[in-house]
Amino acid sequence: MIDPITGLGIVALMGALATIAGAAEDLESDVGSQSNPNSQVQLAAQMDFPHRIFNKAISGEPPAYGLWCATGATVASVLLVQGMSVIFAIVIGSFAGAIMLGLYSVTAHMGRTASQKRFKQPVYMDMVIGHVPSIMAHGFIAVFCIVSFSYIMWQILEHPFPLPLLAFLWGITAGAIGSSTGDVHYGAEREFQNQPFGCGLNAAFSGNIVRKAESGLRNGMDNVWACAKFGGPVTGLALGGTVFFDNWRSTVFEGWTAVLAGLIIVVILIFANRLVEVQGRKAYGPFKDDDGGAEA
């Protein structure tokens, strides 16, 4: 066992890596438009709104990131066994994961867009060339950070799971968090800036996404620019918080005390959520009068 002070430093480093990983993961899904908000990008052309937004939804984000991270960690593990230095092994492994992400991005985008020919949605080749490197770059950062903190957990904290399995599980968690938090910024806000602020999206406006940018036509690069201001960092904090809190309690405390510490964190978050809920209710709505009838 390592001493508690060193342990805390290691856990903090893992939390920092997870924060960067979470932000990069979410921003990658904004450049390439993956996960739930992509349903609107897909729908837009069918609703007679052809666009220049990159359209890829390879799969749900959790299995996708499980695959990229497991690929990266497997390659890194093989290279580590061959005696390569840790940093080089993880960098090369992450590059392999990013290449897979790039390959799937091209096939997913071109396949999806080509299938929308009947809706007059063009395949813009300049978009493929322009967006895929950015997708791969964000993916590389996310995979590198996830494999790195999985390596620290495996090698230094002596977690029993093999490195590829740990990276696979953390990849699934990163994808789940990315698709639950940051994607809401992209889906509910950025895609529908043409709708009034302060209420949810009326289902009647589904598919009517914003297609014009601050300059010219909007594409994935414009979306990631906006989402990097809130959705990305919040996703990073969520993954960083999960990794930090979960490991902090088992590093500082032992046995049932660690369980109790975890429960206290959960209870604090329930109350914090209540405070945010009250603020939200004060700021927006009600949208109807007290009888639930006419719009106020």
Place this chain on the structure above:
Amino acid sequence: MIIDPISIALITLGGVLIGLGVHFIPVGGAPAAMAQATGVGTGTVQLAAGAGLTGLISAGFMYNFLATSGSFTSSDYILVLASGAVGAMIMITVTMFMGQLVYVYCVGVPPVSAKVDKDPITGDQQDIYVSKGTEGHGVPTVSFVSGTIGGLFGGAGGSMVYIQLMQIGNAPADPAIIALAGIFATGVFYVNAVLASYNIGGTIEGFHDPKFKRVPKAVISCLIASLLCAIIAVPIMGGVS
């Protein structure tokens, strides 16, 4: 050939707990990502798996610590279950809280349930805060608490499957056995999460949602599916004498 019935029963119970836990987690699917439905803006399986597998990582840590330092007692068993459950609860609460920050401070919607007129926990009126053309938005307190309970069941269920497989393998420090048990537990988790997801049919707000009444059907189907998984898993882990 004898297969330990207790191991089969406990793996099956773990699977049923996972299926039950998924029903508590408030997920709004793609509509929630557009603030058109209450809950977290992702799919049922995605979020449940993310939480449950985080719990599995915590449980794996605790099991390794306890099983390699001496005999593994019944109280140790419960401690590993609790550790897995709390790991999943931390993941799901952090995710729901951060998602809530996006809903309130970025999208600009009040957290509200469209399935009940008043929040059963806080007593806040809900119906008048549902904006036009939506089925609610954000994560109100009742859904948040429900999601926490879902994390508890999912984390405990996944951990139970993992511990039982490790007990059958009877080699707590063998990386091959650990990897096999870990990936099997992940598989059992996905089987039950997907089954529960079919039962939910896209979106659910939590235990106050009328869809929650479908739980008995999920319990039966998860029981059968987990039993089949257990019958396959136990011999592979070496549990045949």
